[in-house]
Amino acid sequence: MENFYLEETSKTPKLSFDQKSGKFLMSGRSIPENSIEFYRPLFEWLDDYVKGPSDKTIFDIKLEYFNTSSSKCLVEIFRRLEKIDNNSVVINWFYEEDDEDMQESGEDFKEIIDIPIVMNVIEN
């Protein structure tokens, strides 16, 4: 199985998903007009990944901001990761010190997703 990698653009985040190490990264902005179309290949990749995941999956999310259709897609991504054995998946949610909107977004996911989400402050 190949790793999943996409460069960042002005509207879409960098996606770097390493199958072997289980290190996942999403960073930048996520504001595509059609989020499902953008994320569909990643959904499919994850459907495969969860069948034979790495011992540890660590997912770093460092988003500047995202639109609401992307937030729905994030839920879709997390739902897939929920299928992996508990305790082997951690999501690191990064937000800038004074960015209450991104902090709240992380807490929103924390509330509804059944995977540990660790909140990480980036100091300015």
Place this chain on the structure above:
Amino acid sequence: MQSSNVLMSYKGSVSNDLLTSLLAIAQYKLDGIEQKSVIKKKIFSILVEILQNIYHHFANTLKDKLLEDDSITFLLMKVEDDYMIVTGNYVAAGDVYLLRKRIDEVNSLSAEELKEKYREQLNIGSVSPKGGAGLGIIDIARKSNNKLEYEFVEYDADYSFFNLTVKISTS
């Protein structure tokens, strides 16, 4: 006297590329006037939500007679310590009731209730190609931290013009 400053205004048709350009210009303007990066991010993300909402809606609505040149209006301004985003677009007469109901409901909620509502909507339902399944308006209200002001002006039997004003306070 109030000091107000129009940062950008637009009236015309809308397309994917145009939306990208409008957002790029808005970002440039905000970089020039606003020091605080969190405020810039807040305004920008609300702007994205509003314009993408209009754009998705536009694809639905504008099939016939309406003049494309006249199809949306958009204004970004700073009035003293507040930023205002004012938009206008046509909506089908049949959609007015639901849109009004949604905004009125969002306006009736406290910040805490908005948060609950957002989480509820995020948790249920699947993604539609059109976007966030009703999340947009809740998100805009939640981030702006102000009531949404709106009005519908009847254009003809089939369409109304929908004006929305979103205020973002910086202090």
